[in-house]
Amino acid sequence: MDIGRLVAMANDIAAFFDAEPDKAIAIEGVRFHLTRFWDPRMRREIIAHASAGGAGLEPTALAAVRLLKKE
């Protein structure tokens, strides 16, 4: 899938959770959302992208994807 689109979507999700003052909660919020609503192939591709440096991913999104990778 278009990785640019997946990055944009992950960043949009992170932008919502970034309002959370506790960064750990924000990162967990993004991770949980990706787990609950993203099809496995989308998760695989964003994880691969993060593993390759995660260009374009905002910090909260990148941290959340790295948490996903550990699952």
Next chain:
Amino acid sequence: MHARGYHDLGTPASTGAEVTLEIDGATVTVPAGTSVMRAAALAGTDVPRLCATDTLKAFGSCRVCLVEIEGRKGFPASCTTEVAAGMKVRTASEALTRLRRGVLELYVSEHPMGTCEDSSRCELESLAAAHGVTASRFAGDSTSRHVHTPKPIDASNPYFRFDNDACIVCSRCVRACEDTQGTFALTIEGRGIESRVAASEQQPFLESECVSCGACVEACPTGALMEKSVITAGLPQHAVTTTCAYCGVGCSLVAEMTDGAVSRMAPNRDGRANQGHACVKGRFAYGYATHADRVRRPMIRKRITDEWREVSWDEAFAYAASEFKRIQAKYGKDSIGGITSSRCTNEETFLVQKLVRAAFGTNNVDTCARVCHSPTGYGLKHTLGESAGTQEFVSVQKADVIMVIGASPTEAHPVFASQMKRRLRAGARLIVIDPRAIALVKSPHVEADYHLRLLPGTNVAVINAIAHVVVTEQLTRDEYIADRCEKESYEKWKKFIADPVNSPEAMEKITGVPAELVRGAARLYARGPNSAIYYGLGVTEHSQGTTMVMGIANLAMATGNLGRDGVGVSPLRGQNNVQGSCDMGSFPHEFSGYRHVSDDATRALFESMWKVQLGSEPGLRIPNMFEAALDGSFRGLYIQGEDFAQSDPNTAHVTAALSAMECIVIQDIFHNETARFAHVFLPGSSFLEKDGTFTNAERRISRVRKVIEPLAGLADWEVTVHLSNALGYPMSYSHPSEIMAEIAALTPTFQGVNYEKLDRLGSIQWPCNERAPEGTPTMHVGSFVRGKGKFYVTAYVPTNERTSSRYPLLLTTGRVLTQYNVGAQTRRTANLAWHNEDRLELHPHDAEARGIEHGDWVGITSRAGDTVLRVEITDRVAPGVVYTTFHFPESGANLITTENSDWATNCPEYKVTAVQVVKVAQPAAWQMRRQANLPAAVD
């Protein structure tokens, strides 16, 4: 005239304490405030009347309904006389008969016997005949049929005609236009014997302010206002109660049948959602169901460049199944999916998602609600605990303050708009939050107290600013919050929202809304005491759609406006079964009843009944399917009743994705835009051709009843059954009631729903279960479904779609009253008389700066694409904002909308597109080909 078989009780119901009286010697007990006329009707005696009908307040003008009351002088009108304890009424006597005969004779002087072609449907002629009145001593001479001056019949409206000579000037039509519809298009002009009904400034109906709702036709006691279809077809032989297939109001309608065809569609006066009213679409625009364009034979083709080949149903099912199997064998089971439709029944959508999950073996199922109200489901589920509106429509009658956000009810939900306007005329206050001056901002006897005319894309900034005022001015309901909401989440939200960055003053430069207006609106809403929010796609179809829904829920919780009549958060659903399609498990991550696919217990329940192992991972959403199609991992799609290629944003992107698939199976009633990319076409069935249920915006489940056989031989649910069987996953249902039984067995909120109960109660609002066996009109009473209400921090995040020197205007989209969504239905009706093309609304300042005049063709360009529309110059839109509808495929409105979407649900951001508008000489070449009905491809 009301629907066939309906017993008109003369005046509306009352709700007072019980009162017992005597009518014609019989004891009758009715609520205080009931008229003597209604009490008599309830006791089985219909007092003769002409100006009374039970949808309108008593008027007391005809003097036919006189009665005798012991101890009272004279002959009171039974319609305007309220019952009293111990009252003794006589409805028949020699004196009463004599009086009534005299009055009827006067009416017959205006409307001689035989004036109406069908005297059995003329209340005057029926009454006169029953009283032995066959002629009038007061009639005109032999050269004139009437005392007053004859006028020609007004047949300008495509659906009904007005024959002034049959009119008895009872004012029922005028009062219906005022009280029921709230348009005030009709009046009585002239004086004395020359009094007559007139539309607007004595204009033909079609050119007047009349919105063709039919309330006047429904109210007319004679043949003066009558449907043309009734005149043509004659008396109905039977009638069937069913549910409208247009918007989310879900009006109950009575289909009157003559010689196997619908001769009239009348609003059901017992319908709880519509309360005897309907609109120009539901009441009149049903002709599409039998339009010549209906596809009646299955078709297949190997490639989308091939000609279609008509085949048998069996061949079509076999081909579709073989293609899906081939694709899955080659690319994996998750390479195909299916789409349910919000225009199909609950039973049909349930079956499609079952087919995808059980027969395809994937969770790649989604629904067209993805592109409209998916943020509602997410936002309300997370804050309140249930993915649905909180009220029933009638609740609006107890609202003191009504806030309408991103919705135009008079256009998109007209029957509910009439109920809302009735409450506003009775004194409720109104706040409108919308970039555009919708009709409710100022219309006859309705004017908004506040119109917050925000810039498109700044909803969250406005709702936060309102909440900021509520919190910082101590307008919160602290006891309610402490009792019913999560303390921690509230404290976090309170701190966030009180930050000065959320103040109206700070937000003004973002939203364009003067701070003092926001402060005034916030105070009005918070002080209610009953404040109700109604919202539409102007809330959800944004990159922050879900955030806005959460912001609305935050505000309602903070002010204690949830959990009782007159308050609440009510999404106005676009299509008739948006709520139902979502309830039925159409989303890729959840089963029916909004339970996630990863929940082991829920999955085990479904696996046990469906005898198949189910996936625990969420599937692809519609926009994800397009992306996956373009990368080659998604190759096949079964689409029931959805037209992506017209309705989804960024048409070029959508059509590229559709072109990349190897097998698209379309099930629809017409050849649509998406069918150009399909390989199998399965003819669909209209709402007239099948049994089932729809669930409207107030969670009301209503029966859809078959009145004609499916034109192509199979109802939609049968098509899905056959396809599943062809795939090797057996489905066996003999009637949709059996599907509902399966839904009830698997879905806690539908546990108590069955067809027998629906027939008995008329309709049921879910949850319907052991705790609420007859349904739940108001949700969250006492406590929220999720337990404690949860506040979410809703920071305003600007959309990526920004204006620039290249694209300096913001385009937003909406609908008109007479057309519906992509227009597949209404474009094939006489509703074209009112709206036959989409136009671009442009503010006079922006028009002048570009040298554009009213009616010019203008090119509209965004970063996604371009199209051409004719322009309408109006100050309904603010400078810098343009607006269009999307009812006609040749408009190409979605060629210019972008792929931006809601962060949580991927609901497209239809409501904000940066564009440039320039004057052009003519439509684009592809548009002219379309209009000429030549083969067309999107250039």
